[in-house]
Amino acid sequence: MLRFVVRRLLQMLGVLLVLSFLVFVWLRSLPGGPVSALLGERQTEARRQALEQALGLDQPLPVQYVRFMQRAFSGDFGVSTQVLPGEDALDIFLTRLPATLELSFFALVIAIALGIPLGYVAARRKGTPLDTATVIFSLVGVAVPVFFTAFLLKYFFAVEWNLLPVSGRQSIGLDATRVTGLFVLDGILTREWDAAWDALKHLVLPSLALATIPFAVVFRITRASVLDVMDEDYVRTAEAKGLTARVIRGRHVLRNAMLPVVTTVGLQVGALLSGAVLTETVFSWRGVGQALAEGFLQKDYPVLQVLIMAAAAIYVLVNLLVDITYALIDPRIRTR
């Protein structure tokens, strides 16, 4: 098992190394760059060249990449040029990460809390209007762009009914103690209940908007999986044995149907990260996604490089965890 994990970790390093080169070349191959963002209308050929020289952007790409890797191996990924000028790009990622983790976690909780029961109910009532309605609901959730869902949620819950905040992570003037950067958890840990409640209220709308993506997947996988399992022989056997419907549903159907759902949930991390870019932007949520959007708009190469690499690392790691879980369940995988 250890050999399996080590091998996969080494593979992961290889993937990240190749990716670092691709991202590096790709970003710098795009037209424009940080100099345009810095100079704006003030840009002239001479000023552009001077600034490119000062930032080392006039060097050939391979030279730039070697310099970048030399610094990266000593833990220096460069400083931001625009998102937060002068701030270490890795620090920006670490500062922003808790916000994205908090948002993604709650979105996932909502998606699971709604997706599994609804998927199960839809499967049990297959072909009924309830089934059709929930399937359509899940499709609409995933088909409507997140920014539009977000706009509607904000319009009704925040502007019209004034129930929840429009955007941001914490109310202005609330002096909350920060511990982990996960604001709800911080409020609980420090027993500043008003801060926890305030953070939770700020979380509701963005996590609902973001949850529409994993919800649809969780719902549909649950529904399909429950339908499959209900046709299995062992369910028929259980029924023949005279077990109660409750036992059959809980022990034989739902538990077995959950295996693919659990796997799917793990793989939703990528979808959540990409969904966070839009969600965080429209909810002024100071997370990794918003930094990524700002970075792209402003061509902040160091920040983009770190954020894309980090997102890839997280994705690869989660996949590794899923594989390890598989390997634990199925010994054949370890030997492949």
Place this chain on the structure above:
Amino acid sequence: MSRKRSVAAWTTAVLAAAALAGCAESDRDDDGSGGGGGDDGTFVFGAAGAPEMFDPFYATDGETFRITRQMFEGLLGIEPGSAEVVPELATEWESNEEGTEWTFTLRDDVTFHDGEPFNAEAVCYNFERMFDQNDAGQTAGEYWGYVMGAFSNDAENSLYQGCEATGEFEAVISTSGPTSGFPTMLTLESLSMQSPKALEEGDANGIAAEGEGFSFPAYADAPVGTGPFTFGEYDEANGSITLTRNDDYWGETAQVSEIVFRVIPDESTRRQELEAGSINGYDLPNPVDWAGLEEDGNSVEVRDPFNILYLGLNPEANPQLEDLRVRQAIYHALNREQLVQTQLPEGAAVATQFMPDTVSGYNTELEPYPYDPDEAKRLLAEAGAEGMTLNFAYPTEVSRPYMPDPQKIYEALRTDLEAVGINVKVSTASWNGGYLDNVSGEPGKYDAYILGWTGDYDSAYNFIGTFFGNLKDNDFGTDVMPWGKQLADDLKAADAIVDEDERGAAWEEINRQIMEEYLPGLPISHSPPALVVGPGVEGVIPSPLTAEEFDTVAVGGE
């Protein structure tokens, strides 16, 4: 998992959480209410972006300047609501006859936020600090480089030549020669006065190049000025910047106790925040929203235009554009009146020259080129350019005060050009994704492009000098035109005239020549950018330079 193992796992988790909770301690004040606005309330402003840092000397963007402007002051200020230069930290100033030595009489009742006195020594310390930058500082100190030309390592090419404290409250600044920009440029936020002690202690000049960016010294996060507000905190995780009222301010103290800038990148979210009452205002509302915002009880504060939108023409990319008749034909083809009415905000005006009428040197006698498609066709025929093709570009992913929606402006212009038989080949690129590179490259890549400029301060040279003053490196390719050098020389000569009236007359004459004899590009319009404040907010004075000071703002009930 068995029931027993499950219980054990839960117990471990709860104990771990309890241990973590034990480590965490509330840092809060006893009342738990935290920050708050004090007696006179908090003005919460929705900012479109985060500030770069807080040392205005290295800052370049409007979002940063909006914040630093509340904390810092320059020797010279701007009359609220206009572009007029007025005394600020200096009460009077005069120059020698040659315009090379400027004597500033300073206020004697000013202290920096850290209690340090403001005096002539502080002024000279500031100028020497700005002048004496390392390589990284010279690149990052963009505004100084832009207006002064050089730093201490290239002193002979610098406009700034030195500063001497000739009395406790009298400083003399020497320049290499007269220029219309001095001393008006001292209104620039970047050239604000900062506490010498804080600059020293925070190693303010310790900027360093690191990879592709710059790392800034500690001072950039702890700025100390003389203004009506002092720096509070930057809550990066929540995207808010808090400034606190300076109760020891030398002038009238601010109306509100605190200003909070909340970073809200998405414009529709800023509007929703305003509607929900959680912010008190934001900048640059979309012109299509102005009426709706007013109907909802908000106040849209429209600034006088201090910008220009133009159609740039580049004869280096398309030699047919070297013919004056072709450029005139294009100008006659454009229905700018209609464009202004349909695509630009209320209050926008058709431009007659490359600067708005709020700038000294504006020529009031120039008339707009009439919209005349027949004349356009005739001129094209005369020049043998019927059916010419124009590679015409507009930028994407951008909105500027002078062009809220570049694509719509482009569409309107394209339709007009095609109506007189010009074939338009469209080119687009995103603002930071190559558009500016293609426009400003030598040679530029587009035949025609839309671009504009918002003035930095009241100076004709800041407009037309920026466009045509640098013969070898300008977006209009004037170096291939027979009059290009003459225009650049005339601009420099006018800029060096000491007498204001004489200089004003020279600007007016150059504006006439540009429009009637040269026509290097086609001025389109001036647009008034606006900002919006919610109900109960009073005292906002919209500034043509978008340089609003919030010390006059009061936040009351409806």
